[in-house]
Amino acid sequence: MAAQFLTLGNFYGIDSLFEFLVIIVASIISLYSYKVYRMLKNKNFKYFSIAFLFIAISFIFKILSNLTILHRVEITNLNSVIVITSQFEYMRLIQFASFIIYKTLYLLGALLLFFIATKTKKQNKIMFVYLSILVIILSIFMNFVFYLTLVFILTFLTSYYYENYKKNKLTNSFLVFLGFFLLSISQLVLIFSGFRPIVELTGDMLMLAGFLVLLINQIKIKRAAKK
Amino acid sequence: MNKKRNKLEMIRDMLLIIQKARKIRITPLIYKANLSSNSIKPYINDLLSKGLIEETLIDKTKYFVITPKGNEFIQEFNKIKIFAESYGLE
Secondary structure, eight states, X not given: OEEEEEEOXXXXXHHHHHHHHXXXXXXXXXXHHHHHHHHHOOHXXXXXXXXXXXXXXXXXXXXXXXXXXXEEEEEEETTXXXXXXXXXXXXXXXXXXXXXXXXXXXXXXXXHHHHHHHTOOHHHHHHHHHHXXXXXXXXXXXXXXXXXXXXXXXXXXXXXXXXXXXXXXXXXXXXXXXXXXXXXXXXXXXXXXXXXXXXHHHHHHXXXXXXXXXXXXXXXXXXXXXX | OOSOOOHHHXXXXXXXXXXXXXXXXXXXXXXXXXXXXXXXXXXXXXXXHTTSEEEEEETTEEEXXXXXXXXXXXXXXXXXXXXXXXXXXX
């Protein structure tokens, strides 16, 4: 008996569900920042909105890269059943392309946040973009280069948000610091995702926790308006 | 208005003054905003360019009035301030 079916990749689609939630949170932050930009015409809010938009779109491609169409053939031979499962070639191509787009957009989003935090000058931006292109090319073949780069950028952002929290002592600033701290740890864990599937799931869970903390911050901001 | 105000708070304070007065000339605005005539100019230009206030001529006298976008900013101010401060976007 032969059958074709679509799967959501590893962990029965749990990772895709996590990533879907990340898309929602990143979109909420991006939309709100764009709303503020429209009101104040402050470019920081525009670039901040674009950064989270890149992150949201990157995770759409991450979900796409999880999708797999399998072709399964069952051969019954006397008392035993042999199952042969194969994946379509074109699906592998879609997965590969989606994963590259995911990496590119996620890195660009993180880099934009880095530029906003450091107020990087134009000449330095060109150098950073050049280095990022190199990293993207390297990370196509080496996942750890991608995750390691994110660890560096996110760790820097975590320390920036910690300094920001120390300066204004706001609960909201602490939540942003905590969110980015969890995101940094998640990428650190994901460096080792090739060793065991459970490591990948742990990294994804930490990443979701980081984005959920950022969501709590957005909810608190929304409630602040009513006070 | 003793505490040093950041840019967002300056915008909010000036908009509140204009909103309360409905229409206001530059001299009382300088006085009520607690600023000098030189330091108020960049703020007024900023508010005009952002479309938060507009100029209107009444009997050959120039007045500033708040726009609907300016009113929306006042309503959203708390949210914007916390959002900007939490991400260090000021």
